[in-house]
Amino acid sequence: MALGTRLGRAALAVWLLLPLVPLVLWAAADRWTAPAVLPQAWGTAGLRDAVDSGAGTASLRSTVLGLVVAALATPLGAMAGRALAGSGVPAGGAVLAALLSPLVLPPFAVALGLDVLLLRLRVPASVGVVLLLTVAALPYTTVLMRTAYAAHDPGFEEEARTLGATARRAVLAVQLPMLAPALAGAAFLAFLVGWSDYVVTLLVGGGQLVTLPLLVASAASSVGNEAQVAVLSLGSVLPPLALLVAVGLLGRRR
Amino acid sequence: MAADRPWDDVLAEADGQTVDLWMYGGEEAGNAYVDDVLAPAAAELGVTLRRVPVADTGDALDRVLSERQAGVTDGEVDLVWVNGENYAAGRQAGAWLCDWALDLPNRRYTDPADPLLTDDFGVPVEGCESPWHKAQFTLVYDSARVPEPPTTLAGVLDWAQANPGRFTHPAPPDFTGSVFVRQVLTSVVGGPGEVPLEFSQEAYDEYAPALFERLATLSPALWRGGETYPQSQQELDRLFADGEVDMTMTYGPATLADLVADGTFPETTRVLTLEEGTFGNASFLALPSTSGDSAGAQVVADLALSPEQQAAKADPGTWGQFTVLDTGRLEDADRAAFEELPASPVVPPYAELSRNAQPELSADWVSPLDEGWRRSVLAP
Numbered sequence: 261m262a263l264g265t266r267l268g269r270a271a272l273a274v275w276l277l278l279p280l281v282p283l284v285l286w287a288a289a290d291r292w293t294a295p296a297v298l299p300q301a302w303g304t305a306g307l308r309d310a311v312d313s314g315a316g317t318a319s320l321r322s323t324v325l326g327l328v329v330a331a332l333a334t335p336l337g338a339m340a341g342r343a344l345a346g347s348g349v350p351a352g353g354a355v356l357a358a359l360l361s362p363l364v365l366p367p368f369a370v371a372l373g374l375d376v377l378l379l380r381l382r383v384p385a386s387v388g389v390v391l392l393l394t395v396a397a398l399p400y401t402t403v404l405m406r407t408a409y410a411a412h413d414p415g416f417e418e419e420a421r422t423l424g425a426t427a428r429r430a431v432l433a434v435q436l437p438m439l440a441p442a443l444a445g446a447a448f449l450a451f452l453v454g455w456s457d458y459v460v461t462l463l464v465g466g467g468q469l470v471t472l473p474l475l476v477a478s479a480a481s482s483v484g485n486e487a488q489v490a491v492l493s494l495g496s497v498l499p500p501l502a503l504l505v506a507v508g509l510l511g512r513r514r
Numbered sequence: 515m516a517a518d519r520p521w522d523d524v525l526a527e528a529d530g531q532t533v534d535l536w537m538y539g540g541e542e543a544g545n546a547y548v549d550d551v552l553a554p555a556a557a558e559l560g561v562t563l564r565r566v567p568v569a570d571t572g573d574a575l576d577r578v579l580s581e582r583q584a585g586v587t588d589g590e591v592d593l594v595w596v597n598g599e600n601y602a603a604g605r606q607a608g609a610w611l612c613d614w615a616l617d618l619p620n621r622r623y624t625d626p627a628d629p630l631l632t633d634d635f636g637v638p639v640e641g642c643e644s645p646w647h648k649a650q651f652t653l654v655y656d657s658a659r660v661p662e663p664p665t666t667l668a669g670v671l672d673w674a675q676a677n678p679g680r681f682t683h684p685a686p687p688d689f690t691g692s693v694f695v696r697q698v699l700t701s702v703v704g705g706p707g708e709v710p711l712e713f714s715q716e717a718y719d720e721y722a723p724a725l726f727e728r729l730a731t732l733s734p735a736l737w738r739g740g741e742t743y744p745q746s747q748q749e750l751d752r753l754f755a756d757g758e759v760d761m762t763m764t765y766g767p768a769t770l771a772d773l774v775a776d777g778t779f780p781e782t783t784r785v786l787t788l789e790e791g792t793f794g795n796a797s798f799l800a801l802p803s804t805s806g807d808s809a810g811a812q813v814v815a816d817l818a819l820s821p822e823q824q825a826a827k828a829d830p831g832t833w834g835q836f837t838v839l840d841t842g843r844l845e846d847a848d849r850a851a852f853e854e855l856p857a858s859p860v861v862p863p864y865a866e867l868s869r870n871a872q873p874e875l876s877a878d879w880v881s882p883l884d885e886g887w888r889r890s891v892l893a894p
Contacts, residue, residue, distance in 0.1 A: 290776075290777070291776070291777035291778075300777075301777070305776075309542060312546070313539075313542075313545065313567075372576060372580060375577070375580040375584075376580045376583045376584045377584075379580060379581055379583075379584030379586050380584040380585070385590065458569075462568065462573055462577075463573065463576055463577050463580065466577060466589070466590030466591070467534055467536060467566035467568075467574075467577070467590055467591065468534075468590060470566065470567070474567060474568075475539075475567065477568075477569035478538070478539025478540060478567035478568055478569045479539060479540065479542075479567075480540075480569070481538070481539070481540035481569045481570070481748070482540030482541060482748055482751075482769075483747075483748045483751035483752055483755065483773070483778065484542070484751070484769070484772065484773050484776060484778045485540070485542060486778075488542070
């Protein structure tokens, strides 16, 4: 059994990491044409081009955007998830469906439609981007936190209350620590929504917020930029991967 | 805005403005030219030029149309690198500011009768966009693998038929694939000038069947037996780079020098000039009607049209884009700058490339031909 699990884990890791191998090779390839199995010339041209295209500031912007979206969507998702996990919400199914609807609608249509509305209301571009991406992240955080709250035993908090803790303290000292792994998972997903978005950031953001996905998309739209695209893609994949490992470790420690 | 406003007023208003130029970001050389050459020159005029890279020019148009719908007058898009369908769609929706491009001081160096500058894929340019560079539809081959290349498009099709699996083209509605199909259309009907530029159903019914018949006959001899086609010029370029096919094609031959220099394409890559000529077009800078920095945008468009910038941009080492200026109208010193441009071993000079250049069919031809190809050739 233990061996089977270990094999399964190894297979999963290979399946996740294998697509990164050509990416790493391309990132370090100055020249790589078929039928060569490995690049004919190694170098840092891709890295240089990526830096020249503004990858540094773009990843900083992506990080800030991801963090802001996570900071907003996680508590909102937790509140919604908690309410929906109980039976206190009338027509809870309908409310959940409404919260999940951003998953079903094509983001392009949403971005185009709401762009006009946000412009009419004179909502600043960056606020509009954060607003839309937070709504897009809510389905993930809500569902995750709803499951977490459904599995959460409120007995622990009641115990704390009988021992004299205030309601606030019971939440902060008992409930939140117990739900920390779920909260970290939800925050991670919300971060990804902000980190990886193209269409909302470009259209609603009015081009003022040039993030990493914008650079990747424009560089990837022609041939000859493979090394640069590979560096930019690795720059997009590795930080979330590191974050995922961190979240996983946090979950295991509990 | 007054059409005949003194240029000094425009310059004064532009001072301190920030101009957002939305442009397709897939061309590294183009990005570098704008960042390192055009933007510093704009800064000297007091205008901050910001480049917004997009994967598709349609994204910029979408933003402008949203702003227009919302009645925005200080929009985030001040210039768009555009031509063809995106220009036509924007023109129809009133997305572009007109009445400015003909008044730019450097416009005097262009030929007012130049057909590439008066019409953009059949849509009148008027003052609604300012020319930036010219392009020529170009077939490209590897001289190591095709030592004796054909000299006409009919010859290319025959060559493809005789060399199964060594040729293909992007599937329309990809931009380049669509141009190729139109180019074959002019070839099979007996040469340029036969098909009317204006679209009509009668003309389509008369000329299109011969086109589709020729391509359907050719299809089994194409790469992968014509079962599948590259979805984009990018995919075709990849096939060419990997030696899977011996020819590729592009509407932007300027990029070839770079692709050969960085080793993506083999050193033996050459341009295939056709006796009957190929389609030519120009691309432009359009100024959205929602722009809040239109004075700055005009200053940048004028700067981009200046002999110094056009010559710098035409250098194959910079971007290699063909000039829209009529060099005969330039001062001697400026003309010399163009004459001294280094020759590229891969891309012949524009004069040679554009010999017998054909004007593009109107944009109304594009969709029916793309759709017809899909029905008659791809899935008969």
